[in-house]
Amino acid sequence: MHAWEQIQKTVDYIEEHLAEEIRIEHLAKLASLSQFYYQRLFSRLVKKPVNEYIRLRRLAKAAEALQNKNKRILDIALDNGFSSHEILTRSFKDAFGMTPENYRANPVRLNNIAKPQQLLNYTLIDEDVPLIADGIILEVTRKKILKPQYFIGLTAEEPVDQMPGGGETGVDTLGQLWDSFHEKKASLSELTANGDELGVASAGTKEGYYRYFAGAEAVTEKTPTSLTSWELSAGEYIVCSFEAEDFEHLIMDAVYKAHKYLFETWLPKHKLNVKPFAAERYASHRPDTTRMEIWVMPEI
Known part of the structure; x- marks a missing residue:
């Protein structure tokens, strides 16, 4: 068995036993390694020490459970491996800057560490051949557009180390950017009826930062005042499509794994370089949206 398979075995075990005491001694034995x-x-x-990873996954599960307002916070704490309400509160505030009570009263999207799937780091698929990994279906193909496609929306600039999926905790500011765009969306006559939405990460204007565009397909390249634009230029793209069981898992888990697979496994192993942007394309933010695509353009 490969080393990554041994580690994945313990990652799976951790996920199934978050409510219990998890001893490193037992995990090491499962992996057939010394501690x-x-x-x-x-x-x-995994890019995190074992105990920190366990704590962050417990917090992720607790945050998900807090959306059920009928469940006591003490019960949520105990169900997710925290021995008291107070310990959950302290850990939650350290990670996200708010208490569980504050979060429940004013819910926002949070940056949580996703459960990793090591298979995606070591499995290379051919174009147009689906890969199933931990409930996610991935496929890489090529698409060509014959004329530019225009999108209008909002843009923000954030520190790279706060990029969602990077392993840092806190409030998901990109989720807030999308909320701001959706507040404006219904009043924008420039948008294409039932057009796709697009989120684009690109190079920032200063070191250590990246830019993120959140918008929707437009009928014109003209940009209304107070908004910004993004153009998908004509040409050939490498497209990584992926599906998840629901929209929440799509944007909070699957998208990060798909990015990691495309940029850290598929593109390097095919010796392909791409232009410095990645566009996430999907039908909408509706709960019934379960499919997304990442578009990148190869450098000639």
Whole structure:
């Protein structure tokens, strides 16, 4: 068995036993490694120390459970491996800057660490061949557009280390950007009826930052006052499409795994370089949207 498979076995075990005490000694035994080498390999592959990863996954599950206002916060704490309401509150505030009570009263999207799937780091698929991994279906293909497609929306600039899916916790400011755009969307006559929505990450204007555009397909390249635009130029694109069981898992889990697979596995192993942007394209933010595409343009 490959080393990554041994680590994935323990990642799966952790996910199934978050409510219980999880001992590194037991995880190391599952992986057939000494505790020293297990912790070293885990940190290398998962990018987090074991105990920190466990804490962050417990917080992610607790945040999800807090959306059910009929459940006591104490019960949520105990169900997710925290021994008291107070310990959950302290950990939650350290991670997200608010208490569980504040979050429940004023819910916002949070940056949570997703459960990793090591298979995506080591499996190479051919074009147009689907890959199934941990409930996500991925496929890489090529698409060509014959004329530019225009999108209008809002743009923000954020520190790279706060990029969703990067392993840092906190409020998902990109979710707030999308909320701001959707407040304006119904009043924008320039938008294409039933057109796609587009989120684009590109290089920032200063070191250590990136820009993110959130918008929708437009009938014209003209940009209304107070909004910004993005153009998908004519040409050939590499497109990674993926599906998840619902919209929440699509944008809070699947999209990060698809990005990681495309940029860290598929493109490097095919020796392909792409232009410095990645566009996430999907039908809408409706709960019934379960499919998304990442569009990148190869450098000639």
